[in-house]
Amino acid sequence: MRFTKPFEDGGQQLYWVRKATGEAAQGDNGGELIAVGITDKKRGIKGGGKFFAGLRSDPFFFDLDGFIGTVEGVDNGRSLGDGAATDPFASFNTMAMVLEVKDTTLGSEIGVWATTSVKDGANWVQVDRMGRPAINTVVNSTGPIVQAPSGAKDAYNAAEPANDLADFGAAGIAALQALSSLDPDEGAYTDDQALALGMALLPDIVKYDTSTTAVGPLNGRQLADDVIDIELTIVTGGDPLGLFPDRDELGAVNSDDIGPHTDYLTKFPYLGEPHEG
Numbered sequence: 001m002r003f004t005k006p007f008e009d010g011g012q013q014l015y016w017v018r019k020a021t022g023e024a025a026q027g028d029n030g031g032e033l034i035a036v037g038i039t040d041k042k043r044g045i046k047g048g049g050k051f052f053a054g055l056r057s058d059p060f061f062f063d064l065d066g067f068i069g070t071v072e073g074v075d076n077g078r079s080l081g082d083g084a085a086t087d088p089f090a091s092f093n094t095m096a097m098v099l100e101v102k103d104t105t106l107g108s109e110i111g112v113w114a115t116t117s118v119k120d121g122a123n124w125v126q127v128d129r130m131g132r133p134a135i136n137t138v139v140n141s142t143g144p145i146v147q148a149p150s151g152a153k154d155a156y157n158a159a160e161p162a163n164d165l166a167d168f169g170a171a172g173i174a175a176l177q178a179l180s181s182l183d184p185d186e187g188a189y190t191d192d193q194a195l196a197l198g199m200a201l202l203p204d205i206v207k208y209d210t211s212t213t214a215v216g217p218l219n220g221r222q223l224a225d226d227v228i229d230i231e232l233t234i235v236t237g238g239d240p241l242g243l244f245p246d247r248d249e250l251g252a253v254n255s256d257d258i259g260p261h262t263d264y265l266t267k268f269p270y271l272g273e274p275h276e277g
Contacts, residue, residue: 001053001097002029003039013039017051017099042268049101050268057263057272058092059223060133063256070253071179072143080232085257091275098269103210111205113161128157131204132217133227138235139168139175145182146175161203172198176235182252183237193244197234223270224260232256 004014015038020031037043040054063085069078078084113131117124130136140152148171159167173194181188189197206221214220217227218241233240238251263272 003053013053015039015053017043017045019047045099045101047101047105049099049105051100052096052098052269054096055093055274056096056098056269057261057274058089058094059261059264059271060089061087061226061258061261062089062133062228063258064088066256067137071138071141071145073145074143080253080256083257087258090261093274094271096269096271098271100268106210108211109207109209111161111203111207113205126158127154129159129161129204131161131206132201132221132231134231135201135204138179138231139172141175146178148175161205164203165199169198169202172202179235180237180251184252185250186237186247189237193247196243223264226255226260228258229255 001018002016006013015036016033017035017037018029018031019034024030032046034046035043035051037051037053041052043051045051063080065076065078065088066080066082066085068074069076070080111131113129115126116128117126119125136153136156138146140146140148140156142148142150142152152171156168173191176194176197177188180186180194200218206216207218208214208220212219214222214225216222216225217230221227230240233249233251233254236251236253237247238249238254239247240249242249261272264270265272
């Protein structure tokens with residue numbers, strides 16, 4: 001996708017959507033043009049499907065302050081599970097891109113992630129990436145539990161998923177063992193358990209078998225899937241997936257006490273209407 005500058009301050013933009021494969025996908029303007037449109041308006045795409053880009057209600061839900069207090073060790077008067085959970089995302093808007101296509105367009109198994117780059121002179125530099133939520137946040141936490149080195153999150157954000165196991169596998173295992181040591185029943189993951197989970201969570205991409213119903217965080221993800229609760233449970237020693245016979249399904253922290261938003265739509269573009277103000 002490419003976007004023009006806004007027509008006026010804070011106004012709409014023109015966009016182009018291209019479908020590229022192979023080497024054509026390595027550039028920023030390769031592939032077949034399948035749609036041209038204006039932000040905040042739905043648009044059909046060549047070959048079947050729909051595209052939307054524009055302002056929508058943020059679908060993510062998470063007790064960010066509780067996480068910062070518990071995992072990052074910041075003295076903000078909050079901790080996960082303290083009965084004072086707040087969800088700042090409930091009132092946020094986000095700039096969203098929503099693409100709907102047939103499963104047959106994607107193939108049987110896909111992996112999805114997104115990157116953000118900024119212009120540095122004549123070059124674009126990758127400064128952020130995301131597949132599954134909170135993987136970088138947990139694996140490279142500099143807080144008192146994980147104690148990752150300063151700069152680890154930036155290095156992760158600049159890397160490619162293909163190198164995750166080689167470059168961050170050891171850090172992932174160490175983080176899983178540190179956080180699971182909080183589990184009051186079974187204690188820390190064994191080396192084999194932490195390795196198995198590390199290989200399931202890395203590379204940091206959303207994998208999805210298109211012949212099945214999406215269930216986050218390991219097989220796609222639906223908007224209302226409470227992936228944060230599942231990930232908190234797993235990284236703090238719980239085994240809700242039934243992978244290890246000597247561990248129960250509960251970890252040290254099993255929920256951030258925040259549930260899905262109530263403004264999701266049942267039809268395209270699925271994200272709620274933007275909040276006023």
